[in-house]
Amino acid sequence: MFSIFRDLVRYNVEFAIGLVLVGIMVVFAGLSFFSPIDPSLIYMTIPDQPPSAQFWFGTNSRGQDMFWQLSAAFKNSLQFGITVAVLSRIISITVGLAAGYIGGWVDRVLMFVNDIFVAVPIFPILVLFYFVLRNHMDSFTMALILACFGWPFDARLIRSVALGLKHREFTRHAVFAGMSTRKVLLEEHLPYVMPIVFATFMNNMLWSIGMEVTLAVLGFTNINNPTIGTVLYWANSHSAMVVGVWWWLVIPVILIVITFLGLFLLAMSMNEYIDPRSRLRRMGA
Amino acid sequence: MQSYLWFAGKRVLQLVAVIFFGVSAMFLVTYLSPIDPVEQVLGRLSARSNLSPEAIASTRIALTEMFGTGQPMHQQYWNFWTRLLRGDLGASLMAFPTPAMELVMRGLPWTLGLLLTSTFITFIVGNLMGGLAGYFQNNRLFKAFGIVTMGLQPIPYYIVAFVILIIFGFLWPVLPISGGFAMDVRPGWTLPFMLSVLQHSLLPALSLVLVGLGGWFIGMRALVSNIVTEDYVTYAELAGVRRDTIVGGYVMRNALVPQITALAMVIGGVFSGTIITEQVFNYPGIGSLLVDAVNAGDYSTVLAVCTVSITAVATAIFIVDLLHPLLDPRVRAE
Amino acid sequence: MTRENEVILEVENLKAYYQMNYFGVSREVRAVDDITVTMRKNEVYGIAGESSSGKTSFIKVLAAAIRPPLRVVQGTVKYNFSNGPIDVAHATPEQIETVRWKHLSYIMQGSMSVLNPVRRIGKTFQDFAQRPLGLKGEAFEERVVNHLARLKLPPDVLRAYPHELSGGMRQRVTIGLATVCHPEFIIADEPTTALDVVVQKEVLQLIRDIQTEMGASVVFVTHDMSVHANVADRVGIIYAGRLVEEGPTRDMFFAPKHPYTAHLVASLPRIGDTQQRPALEGRPPNLADPPQGCRFHPRCPLAVDKCRKEVPPMEVVGPDHRTACWRWKDVEPLVNTTAPAGVMA
Numbered sequence: 034m035f036s037i038f039r040d041l042v043r044y045n046v047e048f049a050i051g052l053v054l055v056g057i058m059v060v061f062a063g064l065s066f067f068s069p070i071d072p073s074l075i076y077m078t079i080p081d082q083p084p085s086a087q088f089w090f091g092t093n094s095r096g097q098d099m100f101w102q103l104s105a106a107f108k109n110s111l112q113f114g115i116t117v118a119v120l121s122r123i124i125s126i127t128v129g130l131a132a133g134y135i136g137g138w139v140d141r142v143l144m145f146v147n148d149i150f151v152a153v154p155i156f157p158i159l160v161l162f163y164f165v166l167r168n169h170m171d172s173f174t175m176a177l178i179l180a181c182f183g184w185p186f187d188a189r190l191i192r193s194v195a196l197g198l199k200h201r202e203f204t205r206h207a208v209f210a211g212m213s214t215r216k217v218l219l220e221e222h223l224p225y226v227m228p229i230v231f232a233t234f235m236n237n238m239l240w241s242i243g244m245e246v247t248l249a250v251l252g253f254t255n256i257n258n259p260t261i262g263t264v265l266y267w268a269n270s271h272s273a274m275v276v277g278v279w280w281w282l283v284i285p286v287i288l289i290v291i292t293f294l295g296l297f298l299l300a301m302s303m304n305e306y307i308d309p310r311s312r313l314r315r316m317g318a
Numbered sequence: 319m320q321s322y323l324w325f326a327g328k329r330v331l332q333l334v335a336v337i338f339f340g341v342s343a344m345f346l347v348t349y350l351s352p353i354d355p356v357e358q359v360l361g362r363l364s365a366r367s368n369l370s371p372e373a374i375a376s377t378r379i380a381l382t383e384m385f386g387t388g389q390p391m392h393q394q395y396w397n398f399w400t401r402l403l404r405g406d407l408g409a410s411l412m413a414f415p416t417p418a419m420e421l422v423m424r425g426l427p428w429t430l431g432l433l434l435t436s437t438f439i440t441f442i443v444g445n446l447m448g449g450l451a452g453y454f455q456n457n458r459l460f461k462a463f464g465i466v467t468m469g470l471q472p473i474p475y476y477i478v479a480f481v482i483l484i485i486f487g488f489l490w491p492v493l494p495i496s497g498g499f500a501m502d503v504r505p506g507w508t509l510p511f512m513l514s515v516l517q518h519s520l521l522p523a524l525s526l527v528l529v530g531l532g533g534w535f536i537g538m539r540a541l542v543s544n545i546v547t548e549d550y551v552t553y554a555e556l557a558g559v560r561r562d563t564i565v566g567g568y569v570m571r572n573a574l575v576p577q578i579t580a581l582a583m584v585i586g587g588v589f590s591g592t593i594i595t596e597q598v599f600n601y602p603g604i605g606s607l608l609v610d611a612v613n614a615g616d617y618s619t620v621l622a623v624c625t626v627s628i629t630a631v632a633t634a635i636f637i638v639d640l641l642h643p644l645l646d647p648r649v650r651a652e
Numbered sequence: 653m654t655r656e657n658e659v660i661l662e663v664e665n666l667k668a669y670y671q672m673n674y675f676g677v678s679r680e681v682r683a684v685d686d687i688t689v690t691m692r693k694n695e696v697y698g699i700a701g702e703s704s705s706g707k708t709s710f711i712k713v714l715a716a717a718i719r720p721p722l723r724v725v726q727g728t729v730k731y732n733f734s735n736g737p738i739d740v741a742h743a744t745p746e747q748i749e750t751v752r753w754k755h756l757s758y759i760m761q762g763s764m765s766v767l768n769p770v771r772r773i774g775k776t777f778q779d780f781a782q783r784p785l786g787l788k789g790e791a792f793e794e795r796v797v798n799h800l801a802r803l804k805l806p807p808d809v810l811r812a813y814p815h816e817l818s819g820g821m822r823q824r825v826t827i828g829l830a831t832v833c834h835p836e837f838i839i840a841d842e843p844t845t846a847l848d849v850v851v852q853k854e855v856l857q858l859i860r861d862i863q864t865e866m867g868a869s870v871v872f873v874t875h876d877m878s879v880h881a882n883v884a885d886r887v888g889i890i891y892a893g894r895l896v897e898e899g900p901t902r903d904m905f906f907a908p909k910h911p912y913t914a915h916l917v918a919s920l921p922r923i924g925d926t927q928q929r930p931a932l933e934g935r936p937p938n939l940a941d942p943p944q945g946c947r948f949h950p951r952c953p954l955a956v957d958k959c960r961k962e963v964p965p966m967e968v969v970g971p972d973h974r975t976a977c978w979r980w981k982d983v984e985p986l987v988n989t990t991a992p993a994g995v996m997a
Binding site: 145148149151152153154155156157158160161162163164165166186239242243244246247250251252253265274282286289290293294296297301 | 348481
C-alpha cells in the first residue's frame with residue numbers, strides 16, 4: 034500500500050497535485066485547533082474589513098475574522114465528509130462483498146435493494162428530513178442519513194470485484210484449506226478491494242460535502258455551526274456581493290474549488306492506477 | 319419480442335418498488351417526526367384571519383387523515399396511500415387554498431424541461447468529446463476540453479451556478495439571471511414568450527451542463543480507450559474500414575451501451591442539482607417551490623414535491639432502462 | 653499441385669522492436685530480430701513458434717498493422733501485388749489503404765471477438781468490402797450472398813448479430829469477410845485455436861479450398877504443428893524473434909535440420925503412443941534480454957561453446973531448405989518410425 038502511494042506521488046502528476054491541494058486544505062483546517070477565537074461567536078472584531086496584514090481573509094458583516102471562521106468551517110466540513118465516507122464505506126463493503134461472494138438469492142435481493150437506493154432522488158428526502166426535524170437535525174444526524182444513501186454505487190463496484198475474486202485460484206485454495214468464509218473475505222479479499230475503497234472514499238467525500246453545501250446554502254441545516262455551506266449562507270443573507278464585501282464569498286469559493294479539485298484528482302488517479310488498462314494506455318502514449 | 323416483454327416486466331416491478339419504497343420512507347420520516355404537523359399548520363392558518371372556515375376545516379380533515387397522531391400506524395399508512403393515489407394532498411399553505419398538487423403540476427414542466435434538455439445536451443456533448451478524446455489521444459483540442467470539464471466536474475452544482483450568477487449578474491449582465499420568462503410577455507404559445515423562456519433557461523441550463531460534462535467525458539474516454547483495443551476495432555482498422563465508420567459504428571456505438579446504463583444511474587443526482595440551480599436563478603420549477611414550501615412550513619406542498627420528484631425520477635430511469643435492450647442486441651436475446 | 657515460382661512477398665532483414673517507457677523505466681523488446689524470408693504466389697506458408705516467440709509481432713508487420721509501441725527498426729517487407737509493388741513497412745497510410753482487403757487481407761485470431769457485437773453481419777460486410785469491391789446495392793448483395801454460399805452459409809446470416817451464430821459459423825463468416833474481395837495474399841493468424849476439433853478440421857479444409865480456388869497465397873500462423881502438417885506447403889519456425897529453420901513441410905517433419913524443429917516435431921502425439929512425450933526444458937528467452945550467440949543454446953541438447961558465442965547464419969541445407977544452426981548435420985529426427993497423424997503425402 035505504501036509503495037503504491039510512493040509510486041503515485043513520483044510518477045503521477047495528477048496524484049501529486051491532488052495531494053498538495055488536499056494537504057494545504059488539511060493544514061488550513063487543522064489550524065482551527067489553535068484558533069484564538071471561538072468561531073461560533075459573532076461581533077468579535079470590526080465588521081467588513083477587507084483582507085489585510087491583520088485580517089488575512091478580511092472580516093465579515095457579522096464581525097468574524099474570516100481566516101479563523103473559514104479554518105473552522107473547513108475542519109467541520111472535512112470531518113463531516115470523512116464521517117459520511119467511513120459510515121457508507123462500511124455499508125458498501127459489507128453489501129458488496131456479501132453479494133459478490135455469497136451470490137444466489139442473497140445477491141439478487143441485495144442488488145434489488147441497491148437499485149432502489151440508486152433510483153431514489155436523495156435531495157428531496159434530505160429536505161424532508163430537515164423539514165420535520167428542524168433544529169434537531171445536527172451534522173451527525175445528517176451524516177447518518179447521507180451514509181444511508183451514499184453506498185449503492187460503490188457496493189456495486191465492490192461486488193463486481195468480489196465476483197472476479199471468487200473465481201480466482203487462490204480463493205479455491207483457501208476454501209479447500211478449510212478457511213471460514215469470514216476469514217477468506219477479511220484476509221484474502223479485502224486487500225484487493227482496499228484501493229477501490231480508497232478511491233471511492235474520496236468520491237464519497239466530494240458528494241457528501243457537496244450535499245452539505247447545497248443544504249446549508251438554503252439554510253436547511255444548523256446555520257450556527259460553521260461549515261463551508263453555512264459561511265456561504267450567511268454571506269448570501271447579508272447580500273455580501275451587493276454591498277461589496279466580495280471577500281466573504283470569493284475566498285470561500287476559491288478554497289472550495291481547491292478542496293474539491295484536490296479530492297477529485299486523488300480519486301481519479303487512484304482509479305486509473307487500479308484499472309490496469311488505463312495504465313497500459315499511459316504506457317502506449 | 320417475448321424476451322423484451324419479460325425484461326420490461328422486470329423493470330416495471332422495479333419502478334413500482336422504487337416508488338413504494340420512496341413514499342414509504344417519506345411516510346416514516348413524517349410519522350417519526352417529533353413535531354405534530356396538524357397543530358403546526360392549523361396554528362399558522364388561523365393566524366391569518368381572511369380565510370374561509372370551510373377551507374380550514376377541509377384542511378384539518380386532510381392533515382388529520384395523513385398525519386393524525388391519534389391513529390395506529392398501519393391505519394395512517396393506509397390513509398396516506400389512498401390520498402396519494404387520488405393525487406390529493408390537501409390545500410397548500412403558501413397559496414391557500416390552492417391544492418398542493420396543483421402547485422407542483424405548475425412547476426413540473428419547468429423543472430422537467432430544464433432537467434431533460436440539459437441532461438440531453440450534457441450526454442451528447444460529453445460523450446462525443448470524450449469518445450473523440452479517447453480515440454484521438456494526442457489531439458490538443460480534445461485534451462484541453464477534457465481538462466476544463468474535468469476541473470468543473472467535482473465542483474458542487476451550487477458553486478458553479480453561483481459563480482455564473484456573479485459573472486452574468488454583476489460583471490457582464492447580458493443574460494437574464496432570474497425567473498422563467500420576462501415580466502412583460504404574456505405566457506402562451508407565442509414566439510416572444512418562447513424566446514423569453516429560452517433566454518431565461520440559458521444560464522440555469524449552462525450551469526447544469528458545465529457540471530455534468532466532465533463525468534460523461536471521463537467515462538466515455540475510459541470506455542473508448544478500452545474498446546479501441548478490442549479485436550473487432552483492430553480488425554476493422556486492418557480492413558481499411560472508413561475512419562468515421564470505425565469511430566461511430568464500432569467504437570462509440572459499443573461504448574454507448576454502458577453509458578446508457580450510467581445515464582439511468584445519474585438522473586437522481588442531476589435532479590438534486592436542478593433543484594438547487596432553480597433556487598439560485600429563481601426559476602419557477604418545483605425546486606424553488608420546495609424551498610419556498612419548507613420556509614413557509616407548508617407540509618402538503620413539501621410532501622407533494624417529494625412524491626412527484628420520486629415518481630418522476632423513477633419514471634425517467636425506467637424509460638432510460640427500456641432503451642438499453644434496443645441498443646444492445648445481446649440483452650434482447652437473454 | 654502446381655506451383656508457380658513467382659514471389660509475392662519478400663521480407664529482408666526485418667527488425668521490429670517494442671519500445672516502451674513506463675514509470676521512468678524504458679524497455680526495448682526485440683520481438684522480430686533480423687528475419688529474411690520470401691513467399692511465393694499460390695502457396696500456403698506455415699509459421700510456427702511458441703507463444704511470445706515474436707510470431708505475432710512478425711504477423712503484425714506483414715499485415716501492415718504496425719502501431720506504437722511496436723516499431724520497424726530496419727528492413728523491408730515488399731509485396732508484389734498485381735497493382736504494383738509496395739513496401740508496407742515504409743509505405744504511407746494512404747498507400748497501404750490501396751492494397752488493404754483487395755490485395756492483402758487478414759483472418760484474425762479469436763472468432764468470438766473480431767465481429768462488432770452490436771452490428772449485423774450484413775452491415776459489417778458493407779463496411780469491409782463495399783469500397784474495395786466498388787459494388788453497390790443489389791450487385792454487392794448478390795456478390796456477398798454467392799460468396800457466403802461457397803462457404804456453406806445461408807443468406808440469413810447477413811441479418812444476424814454475431815452472438816446469434818455458433819462458433820464455427822462465426823469463423824466461417826470471418827473467413828468470408830477476409831476472402832470476399834478475392835485478395836492475393838491472406839494472413840491467417842491462429843484461425844483454428846479455440847475451436848473444437850471437428851470444426852477445426854472443417855475450417856482448415858475451407859481455407860485450403862478457398863485458397864486453391866482463388867489462387868491466393870496464405871500465411872498460416874499457429875503453434876500447432878499438426879495443423880501445419882495438414883495445410884502448409886512450406887513451414888518456417890520462429891524462435892525468440894528469429895527464423896531458425898524453413899523448408900518444405902515433408903522435409904521439416906521427416907528431416908528437420910534444427911534441434912528446435914526436431915523437438916517440435918517429436919512432441920507431436922502419434923497413433924499408438926504409449927509413453928509421454930519428452931518436454932523441452934527451460935523457458936523461452938526473455939526478448940528484452942536475449943542470450944548471446946544462438947538464442948536456443950540454453951535449451952539445446954547439442955549446444956557447444958561456439959553456439960554460446962556466435963550467432964549461426966542461415967545455411968542452405970537442401971532444396972528450399974534453410975536452417976540457422978552450427979550443428980545441423982548432427983540433428984537427428986527424434987522419432988522417425990511413423991509419420992505424424994495426417995501429414996499429406
